[in-house]
Amino acid sequence: MVWHRRPFPLTTLGLLLASLPMLAYLxxxxxxxxLRINPSTLLTNLTNPEVGQAIWLSMVTTVCSTVLGLGxxxxxxxxxxxxxxxxxxxxxxxxxxxxxxxxxxAGIALLIAFGRRGLFGTWLNDAGISIAFTxxxxxxxxxxxxxxFYIKTAIAGFAGVEREFEQAAMIDGATPAQxxxxxxxxxxxxxxxxxxxxxxxxxxxxxxxxxxxxxxxxGRTQTMPLAIYLGFEQDIDLSLxxxxxxxxxxxxxxxxxxxxxxxxxxxx
Amino acid sequence: MKRSPIALLMILLxxxxxxxxxxxxxxxxxxxxxxxxxxxxxxTTLNVFAAASLTDAFKVIAxxxxxxxxxxxxVYNFAGAQQLAAQINEGAPAxxxxxxxxxxxxxxxxxSKIISGTAQIFVRNRLVVITSKANPAGITSxxxxxxxxxxxxxxxxxxxxxxxxxxxxxKASKLPEYTAAYSPTVMANVVSYEDNVRSVLSKIALGEGDxxxxxxxxxxxxxxxxxxxxxxxxxxxxxVYPIAPLVESKVPDLAKAFVAYVLSPEGQQVLVKYGFxxx
Numbered sequence: 001m002v003w004h005r006r007p008f009p010l011t012t013l014g015l016l017l018a019s020l021p022m023l024a025y026l027x028x029x030x031x032x033x034x035l036r037i038n039p040s041t042l043l044t045n046l047t048n049p050e051v052g053q054a055i056w057l058s059m060v061t062t063v064c065s066t067v068l069g070l071g072x073x074x075x076x077x078x079x080x081x082x083x084x085x086x087x088x089x090x091x092x093x094x095x096x097x098x099x100x101x102x103x104x105x106a107g108i109a110l111l112i113a114f115g116r117r118g119l120f121g122t123w124l125n126d127a128g129i130s131i132a133f134t135x136x137x138x139x140x141x142x143x144x145x146x147x148x149f150y151i152k153t154a155i156a157g158f159a160g161v162e163r164e165f166e167q168a169a170m171i172d173g174a175t176p177a178q179x180x181x182x183x184x185x186x187x188x189x190x191x192x193x194x195x196x197x198x199x200x201x202x203x204x205x206x207x208x209x210x211x212x213x214x215x216x217x218x219g220r221t222q223t224m225p226l227a228i229y230l231g232f233e234q235d236i237d238l239s240l241x242x243x244x245x246x247x248x249x250x251x252x253x254x255x256x257x258x259x260x261x262x263x264x265x266x267x268x
Numbered sequence: 269m270k271r272s273p274i275a276l277l278m279i280l281l282x283x284x285x286x287x288x289x290x291x292x293x294x295x296x297x298x299x300x301x302x303x304x305x306x307x308x309x310x311x312t313t314l315n316v317f318a319a320a321s322l323t324d325a326f327k328v329i330a331x332x333x334x335x336x337x338x339x340x341x342x343v344y345n346f347a348g349a350q351q352l353a354a355q356i357n358e359g360a361p362a363x364x365x366x367x368x369x370x371x372x373x374x375x376x377x378x379x380s381k382i383i384s385g386t387a388q389i390f391v392r393n394r395l396v397v398i399t400s401k402a403n404p405a406g407i408t409s410x411x412x413x414x415x416x417x418x419x420x421x422x423x424x425x426x427x428x429x430x431x432x433x434x435x436x437x438x439k440a441s442k443l444p445e446y447t448a449a450y451s452p453t454v455m456a457n458v459v460s461y462e463d464n465v466r467s468v469l470s471k472i473a474l475g476e477g478d479x480x481x482x483x484x485x486x487x488x489x490x491x492x493x494x495x496x497x498x499x500x501x502x503x504x505x506x507x508v509y510p511i512a513p514l515v516e517s518k519v520p521d522l523a524k525a526f527v528a529y530v531l532s533p534e535g536q537q538v539l540v541k542y543g544f545x546x547x
Contacts, residue, residue, distance in 0.1 A: 133459035214460075217458070234425075
C-alpha cells in the first residue's frame, strides 16, 4: 500500500481542509435555524392548536403510508429479488422512478389518475369514492413517493439471505410460508427495518405531491411540511417551530437507522 | 488502459465549474432570482416581485419596458403577495414589489424596506365565483355555494384573495336573502385552502373542485375550462393593487421608472386588456 509511506499528517490536513467547505455548507443552514428561534416562542408555538394538528396528522398519515408500503411492498420486493423473468430490470427501474421524480410531478400524476376526473378517479367517483382532498389522499401521496425506498432496500435484503438456510429448512419439511416466516424474514429483517425507517422519514417530509393531490386543510390534509410552507407566509416563528421538530425527528430516525445497520454488521 | 476514478472526478469537477461560470458565486438562500452580476456587455437586471394574479399582464409589460430601456432585463418573481412580502423581509433582492393588497405592502413598509407614501395604487380587481365548464354540481347562483356536499376550493386566509373571499361571505351573511347561516354553510364545503389563486384556478379547471373564488382577471385566462358567476358590487370586495420601489434596490432609478411605466397610459392599457380595473 502506497498510503502508509506518504507523510501521514500532511495528507490528513489536506483532507480535512478539503472536507470543511461541504461540512460547513451542510450544517450552517441548520445551525442558523436553531439559533434564530428563541426558546420561549418555541414553547408558546408548541401549544398552538394548528401545530398540534399538523404534528398529529403527520404522525397518523406517515404511519399508515409506511404500513401500506410494508404490506404491499414486501411481496413485490420478494418477487423482484427471487424470481428471474423478462422485464425484471425494467420493472425495478420503473419502481424507482418516484424516488427521483420531483414530488410535484408525482402530485400531478396522482391527480390525473385518482382525481375526480382522473383515469381511475371517474370509476371511483361513480362508486361513491372520492379521494382528492382527503386524509387518504395524503397517505396515497406519501406512499407513492416513499414506498420505493422500502421496496428498493427490501429487494437487497431478500437477495442477501443465503439460500442454503432456506433449502435446509425445506428439506426438514417446512412449507414455503414457514420458510419465509421463520428463515427469510428474520434474516432480512434488519435491512427491511432500515428501509422502512427511510420510507417513514421520506413520507414525513413529503410536500409537493401532498399539496397538489390532497390540498391544504388544517387537521385534514395539512401535514407538518405544508404547515411550515404556509406558515412561512404568515408566521415565521410557527414555521420555525415545526421545522425544528421535523429536524429533531429526522435526526433521531437517521441515528436509529445507523444503529440498526451497525448492529447488523457486528452480529453475523 | 487502467481506469482512474480520480481523473474522471477531476474532469467532471472541471466541467461543472466551467458550466457554472466561476465568477457567479452560488447563492443558496435566494434561488428564485438570477444573481449574476452585470458585466460590461450583459444587461442590467431589474427584479420585480409581483403577485401571482399579475402574471399574464406583467409578462406583456416586460418586453415593452425593456424596449424603452435598452440593456435592461426584467426578472419576475411571481407568487402569492404574502409569500413575496415574507421573501423580501428575509432579504430577497427585489427592486419593485407589486402586491395584490395593501396589507402585504404594509408588511414590507413595516420593516422599512419600502418608504411609507411611495406605494401607489395601480389597478383594482374584483372577485368572481368560478366553476368548471361542465359544472356537474349545477352551481348557477351564489346561493348554490351553500348546497351540501359540494367541494369548494378557496385560498388560504394569508393570501389576499382568501381574505377577500371571507369578506364576501361575511357581507352576504348580513343580507336577509342569504341569512346568517350562509357563511358557515359555505365554509363547511371548503375542502382545501390553496396557497395561491392560480392553483385554485387549475384545480377547478381540472374538475377536482366544484367551485372556487378567484379574481376576474384569473378567470379570464382560462375561459375554455372555466365558467363564472358574478358577485354583485355590493358584496364584492374590490382588491386594490399597490406598487412601490424598494429602498435597498441597487438600481433605484430603474425601479422608479418601472413603477412609472406601470402607471403610464401604455402600462395601464395592458392591464385593462387583462381584465383589471383602473384605480
